[in-house]
Amino acid sequence: MTTRRKKICPATVTQFVRHGRKTTRNLVVGVLITEAFCMSPIAYAQTPDKPAVPATPAKAATPVKPAETKPEETNSKTGPVSKTDSKPVTSDAPVSSSGEPQSVTVQAERPSNRIDRQVYDVKSDVASTNGTAADALNNIPSVSVDPDGTVSLRGSTKVQILIDGKPSAMMQGDNRGASLNAMPSHDIESIEVINNPGAQFGNEGGGGPILNLVMRRNRQPGGFGVVNANAGSAGRYNSAVSGSYHEGLFGIQGGMNFRHDGRNSVGEAVRDRLDLGQHSTQDSASAGLNNSSGVNAAITYNIGTKDTLGANFSYARRNNDQKSTDHYLNTGQINSDYVRSTQRGGESTNYSWGGRYDHKGDINGEIMRLDLRVSGSDNASSNAYSNVYSNVDASSPIIFTDVHSRQNNANNIKIVDFTGDYERPDEKGLLKMGYKIANNKSEFDTSYFNIDPISNTAILNPSRTNSYNLDEANIALYGSYQLRLNEKWGVLAGLRTEYTHIDIQQLTARIEATNHYINYIPSFFASYKASDDTTLRFSYAHRIRRANANELNPFVVYRDELNYSSGNPKLKPAQTDSFELAYETRVIGLDMNIRGYYRTESDSILSRKIPINDTVVLTTLENGGGNHSSGVEFTLSGKLTPKLSINTSGNLLFIEQKILNTAGQEIQRSASSLSLRGRFNYQLSEQDQLQISLNSQGKTLSGEGYRQPNSTANFSLRHTITPSLNLVLNVTDVFNSNKIETIVDTDTLKEHNIRRYDGRLIYVGLSYRFGGNTAGGQGNNRQEMRRPPPPGQS
Helix, strand or coil, X not given: CCCXXXXXXXXXXXXXXXXXXXXXXXXXEEECCCHHHCCCCECCCCECCECCCCCCCCCCCCCCCCCCCCCCCCCCCCEECCCCCCCCCCECCCECCCCCECCCEEEEECCCEECCEEEEECCCCHHHHCCEHHHHHCCCCCXXXXXXXXXXECCECCCEEEECCECCHHHCCCHHHHHHHHCEHHHEEEEEEECCCCCCCCCHHHCCCEEEEEECCCCCCEEEEEEEEEEEHHHCEEEEEEEEEEECCEEEEEEEEEEEECCCEEEEEEEEECCCXXXXXXXXXXECCEEEEEEEEEEXXXXXXXXXXXXXXXXXXXXXXEEEEEEEEECXXXXXXXXXXXXXXXXXXXXXXXXXXXXXXXXCCCEEEEEEEEEEEEEEXXXXXXXXXXXXXXXXXXXXXXXXXXXXXXXXXXXXXXXXXXEEECCCEEEEEEEEEEEEEEEEEEEEEEECXXXXXXXXXXXXXXXXXXXXXXXXXXXXXXXXXXXXEEEEEEEEEEEEEEEEEECCCCEEEEEEEEEEEEEEEEEEECCCCCEEEEEEEEEEECCCHHHHCCCCEEEECCEEECCCCCCCCEEEEEEEEEEEEEECCEEEEEEEEEEEEECCEEEEEEECCCCCEEEEEEECCEEEEEXXXXXXXXECCCCEEEEEEEEEEEEEEEEECCCCCEEEEEEEEEEEEEEEEEECCCCEEEEEEEEEECCEEECCEEECCEEEEEEEEEEEEECCEEEEEEEECCCCCCEEEEEEECCCEEEEEEEEECCCEEEEEEEEEEECCCCCHHHXXXXXXXXXXXXXXX
């Protein structure tokens, strides 16, 4: 038969490849269809490690309804899907008398690793129907999410989180942790880990490695829907419904979710001031379950065969009601034994809307994308405090043993992000270029009132009242070229140029500051295909980390009687150079990846604790000398037996850090840690699947201290009642071992903090699917078509 090059709809199958072992394991099924039905078409020969091969433009075909596809083969493992071969596959597609290509069924493995990132499929996680985005991230190798929402990757908390390749206000600052704990994991298609981001990625929200949440999209013709309902321990519950409909040139999808959840906690802190010989303790407890809800929708319309319009919208809301108690005791000080009760109430809303336009050029693989995203986050809270003193001294200015106060907070963030991207293949490679225009506005308003004990009147306390605005504008240009040198070698080089302008207004202190600078950010990637099963990869990226709005605010914020905090408007961007060498192969039928990495950072933004009087310690930020980290990361995944699948990973990390002591002298600290993670899926029967997850997080350095190791275990069970209905049981932190333990050790201060959260949580739920193909168990997830890479990742 004559080989013909045709367009392939990546919504049906991301790419066609062949596997050297001729295995059919983890294969998906796709079809060749006309251009009109391809939501975001790419050239058929474009693979992760090789650029698209140009071809003579095909005559535009009259739209026809595409044939239905078979569901993908069930894959029970969670983690990277099977590794791909990078050779393109041509197709012998028969052509009808009208010139339209007929549907041809083909098979291809789903991609896991691309030249600049690793892709992890999270849909097959047994607990995905009742878990959160934080739970999904905790299943990714070398990623850790604390109960309070702090995210780290390879021991570093300087991590960007993107949604569909774009920054979002809901993932900025203190808002990020709560958003991750509220977002349903069922909405996530896959998670991309980009340790060394390329030229198309900016430096918002951290400037370090990137975790990209690729949201689920269904491209299947016709209608499809899912309903999940779960009940948990101590009154927790959640539910979600999502669906889509695609017909002809038009597609729409959306979803709604509701969650009643939270984490109660208890903590204790012991502090010793070596310079004054003082000893103090703090015992705390907080409790409260909160409500969160959200709605999202997206619409796509194909204008003819070359142009696509899309629009999207999302809205989420949550409350923050909580009660907490803190007991402070400072040995040898007057008025040093008191209990502080806090009644907290608040509400947060997150929204986003956007539109995109895709235009295909005259050659296969040529495409232009325009994308506008607007996102915002509005957070309001009110805290009512009551301090009850038990040993008021006669010489003290405090004459009442019960002192009341109130604090109101209003924080608003708005991000406008407009990008343009252009891709064009040529005979030797693939050219990408683009631009970005973005604006980030942040407003913070804190009002603190002392309550008069006699008149019960609220009196403004100006020393604890703060109003602060930040306006950051960013303009970026980037270009990259991906070149296939021969059958074994492929390279990708890129350069990004960013101009940043920052205006700071500290309204309370009447301080205004302006800063602007240009950064040049290079990146380079190379891959070598040693055999059909083995690939070597090298990557390098230079990144910057700009301080966020809170970190730049110079105002001293009152936390409690012993702790104040402030930012530093003089912070410079931290500069990072990151190198990585990867070895990807197959061993005894399992996929194995080994990655060695080295990261060096200068002008690191570090926290520092400074005593400002006999009892109060100020936590602030400054640029330190820098740090170096290196390590080896491994993953081993696949099927050991027809019923048992494993996904294991480990990270051996060595970090060296330079900080300044009280006298301003530079000192050096170092630490080694080993983190291990294992996920084991066992098919008990045709209807039952068991999943056990083990996670051990090693010691990590942080500012002037370090965090102690931590281990957890989770358990999940899914039972298929009917082809459309599943019952899911999920138990998190089975042994009630989850905690955050930190130690600060300086020449003047020693501090030990430990906080424990609600450990063992149990959820039981039902998941019902309707429409489409509902054949059996977890395979139901596989009917949702693979989504193309997010447009406009600038």
